[in-house]
Amino acid sequence: xxxxxxxxxxxxxxxxxxxxxxxxxxxxxxxxxxxxxxxxxxxxxxxxxxxxxxxxxxxxxxxxxxxxxxxxxxxxxxxxxxxxxxxxxxxxxxxxxxxxxxxxxxxxxxxxxxxxxxxxxxxxxxxxxxxxxxxxxxxxxxxxxxxxxxxxxxxxxxxxxxxxxxxxxxxxxxxxxxxxxxxxxxxxxxxxxxxxxxxxxxxxxxxxxxxxxxxxxxxxxxxxxxxxxxxxxxxxxxxxxxxxxxxxxxxxxxxxxxxxxxxxxxxxxxxxxxxxxxxxxxxxxxxxxxxxxxxxxxxxxxxxxxxxxxxxxxxxxxxxxxxxxxxxxxxxxxxxxxxxxxxxxxxxxxxxxxxxxxxxxxxxxxxxxxxxxxxxxxxxxxxxxxxxxxxxxxxxxxxxxxxxxxxxx
Amino acid sequence: xxxxxxxxxxxxxxxxxxxxxxxxxxxxxxxxxxxxxxxxxxxxxxxxxxxxxxxxxxxxxxxxxxxxxxxxxxxxxxxxxxxxxxxxxxxxxxxxxxxxxxxxxxxxxxxxxxxxxxxxxxxxxxxxxxxxxxxxxxxxxxxxxxxxxxxxxxxxxxxxxxxxxxxxxxxxxxxxxxxxxxxxxxxxxxxxxxxxxxxxxxxxxxxxxxxxxxxxxxxxxxxxxxxxxxxxxxxxxxxxxxxxxxxxxxxxxxxxxxxxxxxxxxxxxxxxxxxxxxxxxxxxxxxxxxxxxxxxxxxxxxxxxxxxxxxxxx
Amino acid sequence: xxxxxxxxxxxxxxxxxxxxxxxxxxxxxxxxxxxxxxxxxxxxxxxxxxxxxxxxxxxxxxxxxxxxxxxxxxxxxxxxxxxxxxxxxxxxxxxxxxxxxxxxxxxxxxxxxxxxxxxxxxxxxxxxxxxxxxxxxxxxxxxxxxxxxxxxxxxxxxxxxxxxxxxxxxxxxxxxxxxxxxxxxxxxxxxxxxxxxxxxxxxxxxxxxxxxxxxxxxxxxxxxxxxxxxxxxxxxxxxxxxxxxxxxxxxxxxxxxxxxxxxxxxxxxx
Numbered sequence: 001x002x003x004x005x006x007x008x009x010x011x012x013x014x015x016x017x018x019x020x021x022x023x024x025x026x027x028x029x030x031x032x033x034x035x036x037x038x039x040x041x042x043x044x045x046x047x048x049x050x051x052x053x054x055x056x057x058x059x060x061x062x063x064x065x066x067x068x069x070x071x072x073x074x075x076x077x078x079x080x081x082x083x084x085x086x087x088x089x090x091x092x093x094x095x096x097x098x099x100x101x102x103x104x105x106x107x108x109x110x111x112x113x114x115x116x117x118x119x120x121x122x123x124x125x126x127x128x129x130x131x132x133x134x135x136x137x138x139x140x141x142x143x144x145x146x147x148x149x150x151x152x153x154x155x156x157x158x159x160x161x162x163x164x165x166x167x168x169x170x171x172x173x174x175x176x177x178x179x180x181x182x183x184x185x186x187x188x189x190x191x192x193x194x195x196x197x198x199x200x201x202x203x204x205x206x207x208x209x210x211x212x213x214x215x216x217x218x219x220x221x222x223x224x225x226x227x228x229x230x231x232x233x234x235x236x237x238x239x240x241x242x243x244x245x246x247x248x249x250x251x252x253x254x255x256x257x258x259x260x261x262x263x264x265x266x267x268x269x270x271x272x273x274x275x276x277x278x279x280x281x282x283x284x285x286x287x288x289x290x291x292x293x294x295x296x297x298x299x300x301x302x303x304x305x306x307x308x309x310x311x312x313x314x315x316x317x318x319x320x321x322x323x324x325x326x327x328x329x330x331x332x333x334x335x336x337x338x339x340x341x342x343x344x345x346x347x348x349x350x351x352x353x354x355x356x357x358x359x360x361x362x363x364x365x366x367x368x369x370x371x372x373x374x375x376x377x378x379x380x381x382x383x384x385x386x387x388x389x390x391x392x393x394x395x396x397x398x399x400x401x402x403x404x405x406x407x408x409x
Numbered sequence: 410x411x412x413x414x415x416x417x418x419x420x421x422x423x424x425x426x427x428x429x430x431x432x433x434x435x436x437x438x439x440x441x442x443x444x445x446x447x448x449x450x451x452x453x454x455x456x457x458x459x460x461x462x463x464x465x466x467x468x469x470x471x472x473x474x475x476x477x478x479x480x481x482x483x484x485x486x487x488x489x490x491x492x493x494x495x496x497x498x499x500x501x502x503x504x505x506x507x508x509x510x511x512x513x514x515x516x517x518x519x520x521x522x523x524x525x526x527x528x529x530x531x532x533x534x535x536x537x538x539x540x541x542x543x544x545x546x547x548x549x550x551x552x553x554x555x556x557x558x559x560x561x562x563x564x565x566x567x568x569x570x571x572x573x574x575x576x577x578x579x580x581x582x583x584x585x586x587x588x589x590x591x592x593x594x595x596x597x598x599x600x601x602x603x604x605x606x607x608x609x610x611x612x613x614x615x616x617x618x619x620x621x622x623x624x625x626x627x628x629x630x631x632x633x634x635x636x637x638x639x640x641x642x643x644x645x646x647x648x649x650x651x652x653x654x655x656x657x658x659x660x661x662x663x664x665x666x667x668x669x670x671x672x673x674x675x676x677x678x679x680x681x682x683x684x685x686x687x688x689x690x691x692x693x694x695x696x697x698x699x700x701x702x703x704x705x706x707x708x709x710x711x712x713x714x715x716x717x718x719x720x721x722x723x
Numbered sequence: 724x725x726x727x728x729x730x731x732x733x734x735x736x737x738x739x740x741x742x743x744x745x746x747x748x749x750x751x752x753x754x755x756x757x758x759x760x761x762x763x764x765x766x767x768x769x770x771x772x773x774x775x776x777x778x779x780x781x782x783x784x785x786x787x788x789x790x791x792x793x794x795x796x797x798x799x800x801x802x803x804x805x806x807x808x809x810x811x812x813x814x815x816x817x818x819x820x821x822x823x824x825x826x827x828x829x830x831x832x833x834x835x836x837x838x839x840x841x842x843x844x845x846x847x848x849x850x851x852x853x854x855x856x857x858x859x860x861x862x863x864x865x866x867x868x869x870x871x872x873x874x875x876x877x878x879x880x881x882x883x884x885x886x887x888x889x890x891x892x893x894x895x896x897x898x899x900x901x902x903x904x905x906x907x908x909x910x911x912x913x914x915x916x917x918x919x920x921x922x923x924x925x926x927x928x929x930x931x932x933x934x935x936x937x938x939x940x941x942x943x944x945x946x947x948x949x950x951x952x953x954x955x956x957x958x959x960x961x962x963x964x965x966x967x968x969x970x971x972x973x974x975x976x977x978x979x980x981x982x983x984x985x986x987x988x989x990x991x992x993x
Contacts, residue, residue, distance in 0.1 A: 205760070274939055278758050289937075290937075291938060295442075295443075298450070333454070424828050438848070550976055552968050558954060691840065695837065695840070
């Protein structure tokens with residue numbers, strides 16, 4: 001394990017999360033030692049409440065540990081030797097990845113707990129197929145060509161449930177669907193207009209319609225399945241057309257069209273934008289939709305070049321990370337929606353301390369400020385719907401939305 | 410002959426260069442950064458910069474173009490940004506999938522269409538002709554992807570006779586592979602038969618009016634000989650040009666069918682690469698397609714004299 | 724006899740579609756953009772003759788509005804392609820030497836350019852709207868017109884009346900305008916009727932791939948694309964736009980045949 005971590009920390013291997021842990025980010029790992037065969041010690045330069053959470057980040061490869069025999073003598077990848085119940089058989093890029101059961105695997109006894117307990121590879125071979133097209137994947141599930149369809153659309157859930165050969169497993173995910181507002185825009189820099197937009201939306205209807213009843217509305221940047229989601233965070237926007245109209249009149253809004261960017265790649269973004277447009281119209285706010293391809297929209301997001309947009313954020317497992325993804329100095333990070341000194345100090349503190357109660361207080365404060373400032377209108381957290389054949393047993397989804405196929409028959 | 414071919418290829422080079430420059434510039438002008446796409450919304454400036462550097466995207470544009478050009482001339486089309494595969498082998502592999510389906514479909518369609526058109530022309534304005542033309546017109550009015558979807562719905566989902574997703578190369582397993590390409594081929598055949606039948610009928614009508622046909626008939630040559638020996642070869646020439654045009658266009662237009670039937674073909678590769686801003690792949694596919702286009706036109710032009718001695722005389 | 728049948732059926736189909744399209748500009752049974760989440764995905768009924776889509780919008784109204792948009796886009800595209808194509812085609816037909824070669828090289832390059840890339844590029848510059856599609860498709864189809872016109876001009880160039888026109892001292896452009904251009908009309912007219920169909924098909928194919936006139940404004944193409952995930956549960960969503968496209972294309976082809984046979988009964992090329 002020491003060997004793996006040394007490799008991660010080596011700048012030559014280009015590990016994605018290195019900047020967080022080499023002194024430039026939250027802390028610096030000064031040493032990784034193994035005093036005995038069952039213990040590993042990480043020495044940090046300064047306290048970091050988010051250390052473990054960062055290690056577990058999906059985009060860091062979850063800091064997977066692999067054995068040094070994975071590499072050949074020349075330092076190039078030979079065959080990855082990891083710590084799980086399956087091993088890599090074949091990777092046909094763009095088409096599929098084949099895994100085969102590793103018979104020498106042993107896990108701790110006991111029930112499945114998401115850590116090291118109760119993992120058993122029930123099936124001999126697992127194949128992850130690349131099907132770029134949702135409709136085709138759904139059809140494949142029905143015809144039996146595939147057994148598990150991890151990213152089913154919420155719209156398909158009812159249909160899947162009704163199908164005699166399929167069933168569905170639903171779990172709240174930790175991603176976020178929101179309407180981003182550019183606070184630097186000449187029209188939208190007026191907080192009253194932003195608030196009016198938030199008040200014009202029917203949140204429960206929006207969440208229910210876009211996710212077919214699977215997700216509940218959530219106005220907080222923290223996902224509703226997070227342990228830090230307190231009563232404060234549960235208070236969101238309640239639809240109030242009269243108040244919205246009043247605010248608009250105060251701000252002197254004269255029906256100027258507001259452009260909202262969206263895309264067709266993520267149906268939730270598209271549907272949310274269409275609904276927002278219809279709902280806002282009832283308060284007199286005119287929204288024009290502009291549908292872009294995802295790459296273009298992502299580009300506009302990064303540059304901050306938009307008035308509003310319907311956007312989806314991937315899962316963040318810790319509230320600090322959730323707030324971090326939307327706030328920051330716009331001068332250096334134009335993609336951030338919320339540029340506020342008050343926010344910055346609170347956020348920084350939440351990352352340093354590991355005192356749970358203190359962090360909760362900070363997050364509550366941040367939420368209240370967000371309800372006032374409205375730099376972003378969070379709509380709901382996604383739901384992970386997994387379609388599978390009825391004959392499959394033992395599958396359980398979890399919040400980070402990556403399929404786990406041990407203990408599955 | 411060789412000189413003619415060489416000259417034709419040489420004349421095509423400026424076009425190819427133009428296409429290369431146009432594609433390169435256009436792709437860079439479109440907003441969207443492949444590195445950004447790969448890293449998603451969790452990207453920070455640092456990892457973005459590092460990835461761009463690794464992909465060679467941070468250099469000046471003309472430099473990038475020159476680098477690409479020199480590599481291409483040496484036969485190296487570069488590597489895909491999204492999955493690191495070498496572009497030329499990737500393009501070739503995908504091309505085989507698309508080309509296999511297109512060629513088989515057009516061949517089958519021609520096999521049906523040419524005799525059908527001939528028959529229709531022979532019995533012009535009689536009931537048989539009307540039926541054939543009506544059928545052909547109907548077939549070519551149907552959007553290919555709609556037809557594909559309907560066939561998939563019927564044979565794949567409702568009846569369950571044919572697979573709905575995926576692909577197995579016929580080279581690997583003929584039986585299995587055939588099942589996967591059956592529906593797309595049938596779809597294409599139906600539509601192209603419509604187009605080719607009309608063309609073949611029209612040119613057959615032309616030829617039937619000509620003097621040497623009446624002459625042959627007057628001589629007492631049996632009808633089937635007249636049709637087969639005099640009309641068919643001459644009527645085929647314009648149909649051949651059309652086939653060439655269809656083949657050229659089809660390789661581009663097949664992207665929709667590949668989407669419907671989830672085939673790992675060239676059209677789909679191009680569309681996906683454009684969406685992912687995978688510059689080397691887009692440029693590679695483009696160049697390859699342009700080359701194929703030139704080749705097809707050349708072959709058609711070379712085949713022409715075989716069928717029409719008048720052209721050979723020119 | 725056949726001629727009249729063609730023209731009749733084709734004419735009826737086209738007339739129906741056009742009148743629905745024109746009607747859609749002033750009235751549709753429901754507002755094509757009106758959402759009604761409670762009435763999602765309803766099969767055809769007395770209230771909604773063609774059912775509702777995933778947002779509860781009336782399919783018939785959307786199909787009508789789609790007719791208007793698709794016809795407008797196709798019409799303007801063909802106009803753009805034919806006008807520019809004819810002008811350039813006549814030009815290259817007359818001009819010789821390296822100027823001709825360069826123009827034709829550009830033309831061929833444009834012809835070999837994949838429609839998707841062109842569409843995406845143009846739409847990004849112009850904006851994701853129908854004008855982008857019109858320009859992109861116009862650029863994609865103009866080279867075909869150039870080819871056809873150029874061919875005609877080349878064959879006409881040596882004709883006597885053109886020579887005569889030159890001999891009496893008419894400037895080149897006058898000769899082109901008065902003698903060559905009118906004779907190009909017939910082949911261009913034939914091409915135009917086919918092109919309308921191709922453009923309609925291309926627009927729906929592009930929408931199907933995710934480009935094209937973006938929703939929520941309806942076109943037959945994007946209705947087909949949106950209806951695709953529901954092919955099993957709500958088959959009318961995919962059936963209606965596809966049928967509209969097929970019927971319109973059929974009408975165009977039949978009418979086009981009649982036009983062709985009229986203009987040049989000898990030249991009944993498909």
